[in-house]
Amino acid sequence: MLSKNQRKQILQLSQKKQRFTNGLFVAEGEKVIRELMNSSWVFESLYTTYSTFHPVAEVIRTEEMNQLTHFKTPSPVLGVFKIPPKKEILNESITIVLDGISDPGNLGTLIRLCDWYGLSELICSKTTVDCFNPKVIQASMGSIVRVHCQYVSDLAQTLKDLDKPIFGATARGNSLYDAILPKRASFVFGSESHGISYNLTAHLDEELAIPHFKLGENRAESLNVASAGAIFLSEIFRPS
Amino acid sequence: MLSKNQRKQILQLSQKKQRFTNGLFVAEGEKVIRELMNSSWVFESLYTTYSTFHPVAEVIRTEEMNQLTHFKTPSPVLGVFKIPPKKEILNESITIVLDGISDPGNLGTLIRLCDWYGLSELICSKTTVDCFNPKVIQASMGSIVRVHCQYVSDLAQTLKDLDKPIFGATARGNSLYDAILPKRASFVFGSESHGISYNLTAHLDEELAIPHFKLGENRAESLNVASAGAIFLSEIFRPS
Numbered sequence: 001m002l003s004k005n006q007r008k009q010i011l012q013l014s015q016k017k018q019r020f021t022n023g024l025f026v027a028e029g030e031k032v033i034r035e036l037m038n039s040s041w042v043f044e045s046l047y048t049t050y051s052t053f054h055p056v057a058e059v060i061r062t063e064e065m066n067q068l069t070h071f072k073t074p075s076p077v078l079g080v081f082k083i084p085p086k087k088e089i090l091n092e093s094i095t096i097v098l099d100g101i102s103d104p105g106n107l108g109t110l111i112r113l114c115d116w117y118g119l120s121e122l123i124c125s126k127t128t129v130d131c132f133n134p135k136v137i138q139a140s141m142g143s144i145v146r147v148h149c150q151y152v153s154d155l156a157q158t159l160k161d162l163d164k165p166i167f168g169a170t171a172r173g174n175s176l177y178d179a180i181l182p183k184r185a186s187f188v189f190g191s192e193s194h195g196i197s198y199n200l201t202a203h204l205d206e207e208l209a210i211p212h213f214k215l216g217e218n219r220a221e222s223l224n225v226a227s228a229g230a231i232f233l234s235e236i237f238r239p240s
Numbered sequence: 241m242l243s244k245n246q247r248k249q250i251l252q253l254s255q256k257k258q259r260f261t262n263g264l265f266v267a268e269g270e271k272v273i274r275e276l277m278n279s280s281w282v283f284e285s286l287y288t289t290y291s292t293f294h295p296v297a298e299v300i301r302t303e304e305m306n307q308l309t310h311f312k313t314p315s316p317v318l319g320v321f322k323i324p325p326k327k328e329i330l331n332e333s334i335t336i337v338l339d340g341i342s343d344p345g346n347l348g349t350l351i352r353l354c355d356w357y358g359l360s361e362l363i364c365s366k367t368t369v370d371c372f373n374p375k376v377i378q379a380s381m382g383s384i385v386r387v388h389c390q391y392v393s394d395l396a397q398t399l400k401d402l403d404k405p406i407f408g409a410t411a412r413g414n415s416l417y418d419a420i421l422p423k424r425a426s427f428v429f430g431s432e433s434h435g436i437s438y439n440l441t442a443h444l445d446e447e448l449a450i451p452h453f454k455l456g457e458n459r460a461e462s463l464n465v466a467s468a469g470a471i472f473l474s475e476i477f478r479p480s
Contacts, residue, residue, distance in 0.1 A: 112460050178479075219356070220356040220381070223353065227466065238475075
């Protein structure tokens, strides 16, 4: 049975501040937990509603799991893991950069996309949602263990230091499909509502857009940032 | 002030059965509501927490809105709209087909993507989440008014009747990037957990995959269906 104290500790990890104070985060879902357990990441505690999941897991009742979960439909497995140590910036040939992405599902999906296309690093502004948010962890489907999210306070300076061309995904840019994309480059994505921040826009070498395929006014105004990221990554890595 | 009866009526529209019995659905969010109000779709009632939103909107208190919303963070605007009449199948040159997509966010994102790439129709199995689910409506960001979701009971027969090549997005298929895609074709996407259903697989002319860009076992197993849809649509419509 779960103690009041255990429950309190897990629930407070829904707050970013508490995650960083304790150096811990919560993951839910079998697939995600298995990926985390198979990685070098360190688990602190593991809870499940069915006894066969893992020998070290503490078996709890469904009603107890319902009190712990961050989701409407709780998974039968929940784990508390240590936040891994920070890494140096790798500066891979291709760098994806997120400026103010607030939706956790979008960040998780973008982490998964970076993993698919073989990237180990994602650079995020401090205004981007925390990658240890339970919804980001879930949407990343375990890719979080392979894609290190670097949160930097000065995106413009960090990108200048990477010393490669900087492209921005914007609505008014040149067609992505017509661009000749260099082997080494950074690609910046802003939030759907605010776009790329003003002081970073000045540092872009080129703005690129996914062109509209429908004429007139009566059409989608924009794509969500995870869809745009998927299309950009596909264009960057596709054999020409 | 909202009557008990009004509240009850709105809340029960979270259930698919109730939506179809009443011919009504709920939409939340300013952007989505504006798109719906500007379309030919008919609204039944409109509620807002601020008086300047729209002359016909009933102003309610924030606590009342909190009781109506389907979201953790309620929007200041909620509308009840009539489900539009069914349409004949258009059979555009390119048809996107969803087989058993259960996540409402993914369906909404795919509707928005179809709209972006100029498609007016999306064919769905009856096992796909209902497009009038409030979370689908929100994720579609208004594109639902331009992309008609056709729910069909026999996907295989419907696709045969469309009389054009049928491609399936699968993990084991040939590389999407190497394929020569015809101008007229259907593209089927299955669920992440179950893939394309068995009886439909037999009718595929070719299976196509988004290739992995990372060698070895230590990588993302799959992409989410909305990401896969974005990449396929980009490949289908990009100028070669």
